[in-house]
Amino acid sequence: MTKIVLPFVMAFLFLACSENETMPVFDKVELNEYLNTLPSVLQIAPFEERKIIQKNARRDQYTLEEYEVAVGFDEQFLFNPSSEIFYPGSLVVASSVVQGSYKPISAPRAAIVLSTSLTGDKTSITVDSPKLSTTRDAISTLLKDRNFDIPPANLRYTTDEVFSNNHLKIALGGNYEGFGTNVSGSLAFNYEQETTKVVVKMIQKFYTIDVDVPDQSAAFFNESFDFKEKIVNHKPLYVSSVTYGRVFLMSIESTMSKVELEAALQASFLGGSVGVNAETEFGKIVKTSTIKATIVGGSATIAGQEIGDLSAVKEFIASGASYSKENPGLPIAYRLRELGNNEVFTNVLYSKYTKRVRVDQISNKSIDFDINLDWYGLKTKAGSVLKPERIFIKRVDVVTGKSNEKELFFGSEYKVKSRLELLTKKDKVYVVFRDYNNKDTHVFALPAMLDLIKKGLLTSNAHLYALDKSPLKTEELYHNSSILTLGIESYKIY
Known part of the structure; x- marks a missing residue:
């Protein structure tokens, strides 16, 4: 009997030893030191628009001038609200953010606490095993099971003249290469045509969903992993906040001058309301322009549609203007922080473009x-x-x-x-x-x-x-x- 039992005991001890040998210890101190000593990703420093050179002489009433600009964004507009990468607490490779490719980092994660900026009920919820699906479930539970106050319905209007496809990214406030470009694609301009190109944004923020900032970098993880292989060269970034709401985007390509176009827009709806003369003023734009509109969030749905009157604008302002459980908005922007120091990450977008300047405008x-x-x-x-x-x-x-x-x-x-x-x-x-x-x-x-x-x-x-x-x-x-x-x-x- 002893001879029979002994092999089983030896086999059990061997397996136990083997398991102990392959179970690495999660060394939080080593991970913290590693993340804290990694450098931040290098970027160009932001600078205001500056002229590079006069591109070439022309024989008409215009001169061509080449400019460049670098703008830093603490918060970036989210082109694709259904993207699986941008959820509170997700980790991304810093260099991929600069390049616009946004590569996620997969690692065993510790529980995180999410909270909302909405008021009137308990604002936080714990996500035990953070990933896309569990985080979505937690946010859904947070918003549907609690009764929050309705936030103020404030619309913010901006207009930006656009000179190139890269410059469009600055006007929209986000840089994405190869994915998530459905919004920017629907607003594409014909840069071969010498027209005035303007992007109008109406933005309404309902609330934010935020992740608690970790006291130590290693607190984001709950077990050992090969962090020197997963996280290399630079401090990683994490999505610390996602803004929910709705956005109305309008692209206008017009033969009107920038001054004329902005004056007509201001008189039609950019003043904050659609007044009596709004249709008349907007009609001036329609006669000389190609206008496309896209809506992200809210109850109305438009994606790259051409519009010929103010009905889409009126619909946007009137419908879905307030947060509710039935109208919670969509992710429209996000904020990144560096894991290692928790500092807000400013993504710098650079663009070089050509402007046409009328010679007769010099007199003014x-x-x-x-x-x-x-x-x-x-x-x-x-x-x-x-x-x-x-x-x-x-x-x-x-x-x-x-x-x-x-x-x-x-x-x-x-x-x-x-x-x-x-x-x-x-x-x-x-x-x-x-x-x-x-x-x-x-x-x-x-x-x-x-x-x-x-x-x-x-x-x-x-x-x-x-x-x-x-x-x-x-x-x-x-x-x-x-x-x-x-x-x-x-x-x-x-």
Whole structure:
């Protein structure tokens, strides 16, 4: 009998030892240290719109200018509300967010607590094993089994001019490559046509569903896994908040100018209500435009439909305007945080695009710039330096004849700068040298303001004329015996 039992005992001990050997210990300290020391994903720093270069000359009334911009988004618009990736607590690879591909991270997860911004009842619920299905079930239970107060029905309106497909992503507020693009696709523009392209957004946020921020990174997980294989190179990101509500998107491609189009939109419905003259004003847009609309959330459903009147707008404003159990809204935006420091992740979207600028619009622009002078800038035509006694900047309104002037004083480095602002086509600027008896000795005129504005629109340089590299050299007006070298720098055109 002993001989029979012994093999079974040995086999049991062997299996037990084997199981113990393959059961790794969940080392939360090691995981925390690993996540905390991972760097954040690198991105371009946000910057305001800036001109790169004048793209090419044309023979009509337009010039082409190339611009670039980088905009940071703490919250991104959700193109596809049915996406299985964007739910509270989900983990994604940081570099994939920057690329727009959004790769999820699969790992054994610890329980999380979700809560809603709605008020009037218990706001939180625990999800024991967080994944898409269990999180959806928890949110459904939270919203249907409790009685929350109805939030205020506030609509927010925005309009953005669009110049390229990448620029459309900035206007919409989200970057997705290869999936979730049903909304952006329904708003596609024909960028080959020289038309004004505008995206109108009406956004109504009902509430948010948020996940409790973990005290430690490892608190997101409940058992050991190969985290160095699953999480590499950068801190991972998690969806910390999802906004539910509804969005009305309208794409307008029009032969109207941007100013005309925005004025008509404001008069029709962007003022916050659809007034008596709204249909008339919107009719002006319809006659010159192709208009498509898409609705995300709410009771009305439109997806990339062409519209010819304000009925869709009226329907959106009137129907499904309030949160209820029957109208809970759809996910329309989300916020990401870094696992490792819980800081809000700002996704930076970059775009480069070309603008058309009407040459005749230059006449309505104004310009600011610095006049940069040095002591040795005034010379005879033979090249001898003429030492200035007193120097003034004189500004003349050629329409009214009114003028004002400012005396300049050279500093210890024998240089002086003076800022001129809001100069227009009706302004003429002179640099005037006088003797100590207040008699004009040398008078120089700057180029016409329209010429400076046009030059500024056609260059990507920070200065129109840099004193140390490419200065302006101009002859005096009356005696034609001297030349002034100066800089016109740090310009800004409005």
